[in-house]
Amino acid sequence: MVGALKAQTKMTSTEADKLRTMVKEQAEKTKAITSDFTQYKHLDFLANDIESKGKMAYKFPDMVKWEYTEPFAYSIIFKNQALYINDDGNKSNMDVSGNKIFEQLNHLITASIRGDMFDDAQFDISYLEKDGKSIVHFLPKNSQLTDFIEAFHLTFNKKGEVEAVKMIEPSGDYTRIVLGNRQTNQPLSDADFVH
Amino acid sequence: MRILFISLCIFLATGCASYPKKNGFVLPTPAPIELLNPYFSDVSKDYVYKARIKAFDKSFGGIFIVKKLGEDHHRIVFTTEMGNTIFDFEFKNEKFEINRILPEMDKKVLKNILKRDFLALISTKPDIFEMFSKAENTLVAAEILSKKHYYWFTGEQLTKISRTAREKEKVTFLFSRINNNIAEEIRITHQNVKLEITLTLL
Numbered sequence: 300m301v302g303a304l305k306a307q308t309k310m311t312s313t314e315a316d317k318l319r320t321m322v323k324e325q326a327e328k329t330k331a332i333t334s335d336f337t338q339y340k341h342l343d344f345l346a347n348d349i350e351s352k353g354k355m356a357y358k359f360p361d362m363v364k365w366e367y368t369e370p371f372a373y374s375i376i377f378k379n380q381a382l383y384i385n386d387d388g389n390k391s392n393m394d395v396s397g398n399k400i401f402e403q404l405n406h407l408i409t410a411s412i413r414g415d416m417f418d419d420a421q422f423d424i425s426y427l428e429k430d431g432k433s434i435v436h437f438l439p440k441n442s443q444l445t446d447f448i449e450a451f452h453l454t455f456n457k458k459g460e461v462e463a464v465k466m467i468e469p470s471g472d473y474t475r476i477v478l479g480n481r482q483t484n485q486p487l488s489d490a491d492f493v494h
Numbered sequence: 495m496r497i498l499f500i501s502l503c504i505f506l507a508t509g510c511a512s513y514p515k516k517n518g519f520v521l522p523t524p525a526p527i528e529l530l531n532p533y534f535s536d537v538s539k540d541y542v543y544k545a546r547i548k549a550f551d552k553s554f555g556g557i558f559i560v561k562k563l564g565e566d567h568h569r570i571v572f573t574t575e576m577g578n579t580i581f582d583f584e585f586k587n588e589k590f591e592i593n594r595i596l597p598e599m600d601k602k603v604l605k606n607i608l609k610r611d612f613l614a615l616i617s618t619k620p621d622i623f624e625m626f627s628k629a630e631n632t633l634v635a636a637e638i639l640s641k642k643h644y645y646w647f648t649g650e651q652l653t654k655i656s657r658t659a660r661e662k663e664k665v666t667f668l669f670s671r672i673n674n675n676i677a678e679e680i681r682i683t684h685q686n687v688k689l690e691i692t693l694t695l696l
Contacts, residue, residue, distance in 0.1 A: 340577045344561050344569050345540045351575070365576065370696045371544045373555070373575050386546070386555040447578065466577065470594065474577030
């Protein structure tokens with residue numbers, strides 16, 4: 300653990316500026332993403348992380364679909380200020396337009412996939428580097444949000460694409476999502492986000 | 495008048511019969527059972543279930559996690575499929591602690607229902623006060639939080655727990671697809687509130 304922490308070094312402000320510019324340029328060009336994902340839910344008291352897998356699709360500006368295929372069938376679509384859930388054939392939806400927390404979470408999920416969440420008004424941001432990869436820590440400033448999420452950690456590859464998202468809860472337990480087989484800007488239609 | 499009297503006798507004889515009697519169980523007591531509920535009793539196991547909850551015409555899902563941390567010590571956590579914690583409860587030496595709960599669920603009535611249900615689910619050795627038998631089946635009466643719970647055994651396998659009030663079933667816990675002391679499917683059904691929890695092992 301100590302070794303892992305030592306391996307992370309703080310970026311200089313020049314390096315941080317360079318990363319931010321690269322990620323923003325990358326995000327602006329990104330109109331669609333599809334990818335596989337593996338999710339690890341870590342609870343300190345468990346012997347093993349709870350692992351689930353599936354496919355993710357994103358379409359500009361704010362449509363996201365997470366489709367879990369293992370070990371259960373479940374999909375959740377964020378679009379038009381609402382959540383659409385298909386839980387193994389049981390469909391439901393939730394209008395979250397009046398719910399500030401959901402609006403923010405939805406925005407953050409979208410922003411974290413694109414990588415572009417460098418908003419100093421919303422977060423205390425720190426820039427780190429480990430094994431040639433950039434890791435950026437975002438600590439929300441909004442106290443309503445900090446009740447749910449203490450920090451987001453995004454890992455970027457050398458092209459400035461998001462490889463992993465870690466959402467840390469106030470208890471220290473976290474959910475880590477690792478994206479793989481990422482494809483950018485392939486054609487996606489609204490039909491890919493039908494409930 | 496006579497018919498009314500006979501009807502009244504029949505009603506009293508059947509309506510007020512004890513829960514075991516109604517279900518055809520009789521004394522004498524069979525051999526004692528060491529572990530009443532084995533399903534969440536192994537400290538080396540992470541018990542992880544996909545949950546489906548139907549409550550008051552609403553239906554939602556999540557991941558239901560149970561861990562035995564020691565003698566009379568369990569942690570029960572419910573999260574969304576995406577990993578966000580909905581509630582995090584801890585049962586230790588009959589003490590119930592809420593480590594975390596979403597504000598929307600932070601209601602006294604709901605918390606009491608969940609506390610009673612989950613304690614019944616994880617209690618391995620509640621206080622036994624009576625036992626009955628019928629052919630190869632055994633019925634064990636025990637008390638949890640001052641409520642009577644009947645444990646149904648087919649042979650040595652626990653298949654159902656019934657919480658009763660005035661000798662009537664109020665809540666049932668059905669255990670099925672049982673392998674190596676793990677119930678792969680558990681259904682908790684309330685008779686007097688619209689609440690049903692179905693757990694499927696992942």
